Amino acid sequence: MSTTQQEKPHTNSWWKSPYDEWLAAQDVPVVSGYYIEDARTLELGWWTLRGCEGAVLNLVGHQGVTEAHVLRTPPGGEIPPFRMAVEEVVYVVEGQGLTTVWAEGRPKINFEWQKHSLFRIPANHYYQLSNARGDRPALTLHVSYLPMAMGIQPREAFFFNNEFVDTTELYSDDGNPYGAEAYAVRELVDRGGEKHYTNRWYANFFPDLTVWDRLTPYGGPNRRALGAGITFPNSAIRTGMMVLPPQRYRSAHRHGPGVTIVGVSPGNGFAVMYPEGGEKILCPWTEASVFVPPNNWFHQHVNPGATENRQLRVFPPKALMGYDGGLNREIPFIEEDPWVREQFEAALARNGVPSLMPREIYEDPNFVWDDPELSGEG
Ligand SMILES: [Fe+2]
Numbered sequence: 001m002s003t004t005q006q007e008k009p010h011t012n013s014w015w016k017s018p019y020d021e022w023l024a025a026q027d028v029p030v031v032s033g034y035y036i037e038d039a040r041t042l043e044l045g046w047w048t049l050r051g052c053e054g055a056v057l058n059l060v061g062h063q064g065v066t067e068a069h070v071l072r073t074p075p076g077g078e079i080p081p082f083r084m085a086v087e088e089v090v091y092v093v094e095g096q097g098l099t100t101v102w103a104e105g106r107p108k109i110n111f112e113w114q115k116h117s118l119f120r121i122p123a124n125h126y127y128q129l130s131n132a133r134g135d136r137p138a139l140t141l142h143v144s145y146l147p148m149a150m151g152i153q154p155r156e157a158f159f160f161n162n163e164f165v166d167t168t169e170l171y172s173d174d175g176n177p178y179g180a181e182a183y184a185v186r187e188l189v190d191r192g193g194e195k196h197y198t199n200r201w202y203a204n205f206f207p208d209l210t211v212w213d214r215l216t217p218y219g220g221p222n223r224r225a226l227g228a229g230i231t232f233p234n235s236a237i238r239t240g241m242m243v244l245p246p247q248r249y250r251s252a253h254r255h256g257p258g259v260t261i262v263g264v265s266p267g268n269g270f271a272v273m274y275p276e277g278g279e280k281i282l283c284p285w286t287e288a289s290v291f292v293p294p295n296n297w298f299h300q301h302v303n304p305g306a307t308e309n310r311q312l313r314v315f316p317p318k319a320l321m322g323y324d325g326g327l328n329r330e331i332p333f334i335e336e337d338p339w340v341r342e343q344f345e346a347a348l349a350r351n352g353v354p355s356l357m358p359r360e361i362y363e364d365p366n367f368v369w370d371d372p373e374l375s376g377e378g
Contacts, residue, residue: 051079084124183203223251
């Protein structure tokens with residue numbers, strides 16, 4: 001084998017991911033770290049590709065699998081049409097406006113959104129966001145699998161200049177695909193021992209995640225919460241909402257990378273994240289906070305407030321969640337580092353409310369938490 005210097009076969013650096021190289025060439029601000037406290041106050045900058053101001057979140061936990069970015073649609077204005085070869089899930093952080101979405105040469109489809117709306121843009125469909133308000137900008141948070149997709153297909157033109165469109169996704173005889181009301185399907189979820197029923201909701205557009213009240217309990221005995229499964233027909237992206245009742249928290253668990261978690265309701269909760277045996281990171285959590293637990297880091301959701309707390313979760317491809325790889329594990333409260341409970345109780349004291357966690361859960365290994373609010377059919 002010759003070791004003489006030869007002309008490089010291509011320009012990609014072998015030690016960098018194609019997504020990282022692509023992102024480094026963009027002029028948009030990139031935010032790193034473990035979390036952002038408030039997407040509404042993020043420092044934005046011009047992004048030539050999108051023709052608007054924005055910021056890309058390339059958080060530690062995204063880990064080359066998923067990405068998130070914030071775009072600003074100016075007051076009374078719009079941002080240029082855009083399309084890419086991977087679908088996007090869009091959550092409205094602030095504002096009110098209109099999306100126009102269409103496939104090349106096909107009719108334009110419109111729908112209106114408001115703060116806390118959630119919708120999906122299918123792959124290679126053009127879309128344009130317009131601000132319905134003249135007095136304030138609109139902020140949208142977009143999540144996609146672009147980093148992972150670029151990892152197996154590094155050619156930029158494939159993603160931003162790709163003619164393939166599946167027109168069956170939005171064009172059918174059923175009317176506006178964004179106008180149909182969400183419908184629920186009651187499904188039995190079986191994750192090898194942990195079985196529960198859930199209402200899984202189907203739609204392309206969810207107008208307001210804050211008023212959603214038909215929730216189902218889910219999770220193991222130490223990890224009970226209320227939830228709503230969110231499914232976009234034809235989508236590879238799985239999403240869900242978690243609603244944590246007041247003055248309690250969930251035990252630590254872990255799984256694969258790339259779950260983008262967005263605070264939907266106000267409040268002063270927090271998440272704790274840590275690698276096994278490692279230092280704990282406390283992520284303050286309120287409306288429009290975003291955090292992404294890194295691969296296999298334990299994490300738990302803590303709500304020391306007097307009102308419920310909602311989070312939207314956009315999951316990575318299922319194979320990467322580790323559900324089937326034997327990696328999933330939780331730490332029962334009785335084995336928990338007392339530091340977590342101390343943080344919880346200090347936050348409760350600041351809020352002037354008592355804990356609703358049963359004392360025995362920290363002391364009795366056989367204790368079964370029979371919580372009527374979360375009894376469900378698990
Ligand atoms: Fe999790």
